[in-house]
Amino acid sequence: MRGEVICLGIESSAHTFGVGVATSSGRILANELAVYRPVDSGIHPREAAQHHASVAHEVLERALERAGIGLREVDAVAFTAGPGLGPCLRTGATVARALAYRLNRPLVAVNHGVAHIEIGRLSTGFRDPVVLYVAGGNTLVTTHNAGRYRILGETLDIAAGNCLDAFGIKVGIGPMPAPELLASRGERYVPLPMKVKGMDVSFSGLLTRALSLARTGHRVEDLCLSLTEAVYSMLTEVLERALALTGKKEVLVVGGLARSRRLSEMVSRMVGLHGASFRQIPDDLLGDNGAMIAWTGLLMYLHGMTVPIEESRVRPRYRIDEVEVPWMADPSRS
Ligand code: FE2
Numbered sequence: 001m002r003g004e005v006i007c008l009g010i011e012s013s014a015h016t017f018g019v020g021v022a023t024s025s026g027r028i029l030a031n032e033l034a035v036y037r038p039v040d041s042g043i044h045p046r047e048a049a050q051h052h053a054s055v056a057h058e059v060l061e062r063a064l065e066r067a068g069i070g071l072r073e074v075d076a077v078a079f080t081a082g083p084g085l086g087p088c089l090r091t092g093a094t095v096a097r098a099l100a101y102r103l104n105r106p107l108v109a110v111n112h113g114v115a116h117i118e119i120g121r122l123s124t125g126f127r128d129p130v131v132l133y134v135a136g137g138n139t140l141v142t143t144h145n146a147g148r149y150r151i152l153g154e155t156l157d158i159a160a161g162n163c164l165d166a167f168g169i170k171v172g173i174g175p176m177p178a179p180e181l182l183a184s185r186g187e188r189y190v191p192l193p194m195k196v197k198g199m200d201v202s203f204s205g206l207l208t209r210a211l212s213l214a215r216t217g218h219r220v221e222d223l224c225l226s227l228t229e230a231v232y233s234m235l236t237e238v239l240e241r242a243l244a245l246t247g248k249k250e251v252l253v254v255g256g257l258a259r260s261r262r263l264s265e266m267v268s269r270m271v272g273l274h275g276a277s278f279r280q281i282p283d284d285l286l287g288d289n290g291a292m293i294a295w296t297g298l299l300m301y302l303h304g305m306t307v308p309i310e311e312s313r314v315r316p317r318y319r320i321d322e323v324e325v326p327w328m329a330d331p332s333r334s
Contacts, residue, residue: 004025009079009294009296010080013083013085014137015037018034018290020063033288036052078293081315083318108301110296113142114296117131117320120285128250129143130239130242131251134254137159137162140155141242148321149325153198153200153242156200160203164180171220183229186224187221188225189222189229190213191226192230193205236267239270248276253281
């Protein structure tokens with residue numbers, strides 16, 4: 001590790017408290033986490049924050065042990081500034097501030113969405129992809145242009161993951177992946193209102209309709225099949241529009257919903273028709289994790305993007321297009 005810069009990253013925007021360690025040569029030395037799992041399947045921000053506070057010390061120790069380093073070897077400390085749930089973000093930020101202060105190291109405030117993209121680029125080797133970011137709290141299509149990740153399209157109401165989670169919870173089968181698993185036992189499609197406007201999507205009408213059909217006695221398996229196909233088709237359609245518009249040749253799907261096999265299948269087929277490449281991100285780097293914050297924090301630190309502790313506020317509605325990404329100035333060399 002001699003000569004390498006080391007960044008420790010803390011993720012705490014929602015269910016996951018994660019600590020990762022990344023080096024300037026692009027090695028992930030550790031990626032440890034603990035996940036808050038609520039009894040009734042809904043997330044309670046304050047309970048999640050309490051969970052994160054209670055596991056922080058243990059997860060941090062595990063990460064250092066796995067990385068084989070002591071705290072003194074850390075050159076910069078990064079944390080998720082947003083977007084995310086306020087109480088959860090504040091817990092991670094507090095741990096990061098305490099570490100930065102105690103070690104007298106620079107602090108880096110990372111955008112969670114940018115971190116999903118950067119760990120995706122690192123793990124696939126893609127330089128300049130069109131990205132579909134799909135998770136429980138986020139749905140957007142983005143790509144780099146002139147120093148930032150620009151949002152080409154996004155959800156106009158709820159996130160795709162939230163739509164599927166909410167359906168599963170309300171019909172009693174539980175959140176994802178339950179609806180997708182049950183979809184394999186579906187026998188017939190029930191028409192649902194798909195809403196795509198340009199590169200924007202809307203899922204709330206779809207959810208309302210699927211739930212009302214469930215109440216009137218339609219088979220849940222058929223509704224799972226119809227709903228997942230509708231959601232994934234809409235996402236694939238807006239991604240295809242973005243690919244055609246930009247003419248780029250690489251596609252990434254990032255965020256928790258990228259674990260969906262069916263979505264990957266649809267995206268892979270569509271991308272093939274455009275002569276572009278689609279690569280999947282390894283499972284442990286797909287969902288929320290500390291490694292993505294460590295790696296993006298490292299890129300930011302190397303570009304002088306640190307923040308004084310007293311100005312390091314969390315930003316629950318932090319958008320990815322507010323962040324400058326100078327390392328993308330020449331993606332062929334980053
Ligand atoms: Fe995420």
